[in-house]
Amino acid sequence: MDVKGKVAVVTGAAGGIGFALSKALLAAGAKGVAMADLQADMLAASAGKIGGLAVPTDVTDEAAIVALLDKAEAELGPVDLFVSNAGISPKPVRDDNAHWHQQWNVHVMAHMYAARAAAPRMAARGGGKLVNTASAAGILMQVNSAVYTATKHAAVGLAEWLSVEWGPKGVSVAVVCPLRVATPMTENTPDSGTVRDGVMSADEAAAVIMAGIADDRFMIFTHPPAGAYWAKKAADPDRWIEGMTRLKQKLRGAAAD
Numbered sequence: 001m002d003v004k005g006k007v008a009v010v011t012g013a014a015g016g017i018g019f020a021l022s023k024a025l026l027a028a029g030a031k032g033v034a035m036a037d038l039q040a041d042m043l044a045a046s047a048g049k050i051g052g053l054a055v056p057t058d059v060t061d062e063a064a065i066v067a068l069l070d071k072a073e074a075e076l077g078p079v080d081l082f083v084s085n086a087g088i089s090p091k092p093v094r095d096d097n098a099h100w101h102q103q104w105n106v107h108v109m110a111h112m113y114a115a116r117a118a119a120p121r122m123a124a125r126g127g128g129k130l131v132n133t134a135s136a137a138g139i140l141m142q143v144n145s146a147v148y149t150a151t152k153h154a155a156v157g158l159a160e161w162l163s164v165e166w167g168p169k170g171v172s173v174a175v176v177c178p179l180r181v182a183t184p185m186t187e188n189t190p191d192s193g194t195v196r197d198g199v200m201s202a203d204e205a206a207a208v209i210m211a212g213i214a215d216d217r218f219m220i221f222t223h224p225p226a227g228a229y230w231a232k233k234a235a236d237p238d239r240w241i242e243g244m245t246r247l248k249q250k251l252r253g254a255a256a257d
């Protein structure tokens with residue numbers, strides 16, 4: 001998709017990757033970007049800096065996603081691109097059920113709500129695009145977090161399904177699978193074995209995502225090693241599990257030092 005003149009919605013846009021992407025979209029000539037986030041004050045300040053439209057939104061609330069889309073269309077025009085990017089930090093394996101439900105709602109249901117609201121409108125107008133931020137944890141694993149691993153895998157599966165369903169109707173779908181990006185989310189998150197693959201800035205990650213949007217690629221890896229790891233996993237899952245087991249033990253050892 002050529003984003004010039006297009007209207008976009010970006011969730012999780014108060015900071016991190018969502019803010020960087022909103023900025024990149026406007027710099028590339030997007031007509032307008034509706035920026036959504038739970039953190040209303042930070043969102044207003046971020047949107048003010050770049051000329052985005054701040055729309056405080058809880059993406060786990062389906063009615064709020066519809067209201068976000070309505071507001072974006074009323075203020076900016078028909079939405080061509082919906083980026084579901086909001087996310088929450090990985091937490092350790094012994095998380096309680098409330099946290100599992102919250103991660104499921106933010107990482108999976110929010111993507112479903114966006115597709116349900118936006119894709120039919122886009123298709124009726126001749127086309128559009130959904131971009132869902134998952135994670136490399138969605139094709140590989142986050143060795144420190146069961147819930148992040150499981151919900152991001154679900155996000156990738158959902159994006160695949162949406163692509164097959166909506167692609168023929170003119171709505172293309174992309175899924176973004178970053179390794180480590182320096183954002184508020186990762187500030188206090190221990191290394192899960194990805195630091196060795198390079199830590200990108202949010203602006204660098206946004207530039208790669210913009211290129212993936214321009215090329216209409218389904219799978220957008222911000223860090224090239226993610227694709228190579230994915231191929232290795234598919235080629236020999238048992239060997240891959242052994243490798244991840246060793247990595248987790250090594251990280252535990254480092255944490256105990």
Ligand SMILES: NC(=O)c1ccc[n+]([C@@H]2O[C@H](COP(=O)([O-])OP(=O)(O)OC[C@H]3O[C@@H](n4cnc5c(N)ncnc54)[C@H](O)[C@@H]3O)[C@@H](O)[C@H]2O)c1
Pocket residue numbers: 011012013014015016017018036037038039057058059060085086087088106133134135136137177178179180181182183184185186
């Ligand atoms: N930073 C990384 O290393 C990394 C790696 C892989 C994937 N990701 C994914 O990238 C996306 C962006 O993360 P980031 O690193 O920029 O983190 P971030 O914490 O800077 O941004 C995430 C934003 O989502 C918002 N948010 C959380 N719950 C919300 C809700 N219910 N409704 C609306 N907004 C909500 C937060 O307020 C926050 O501003 C997330 O989906 C994350 O899982 C990040």
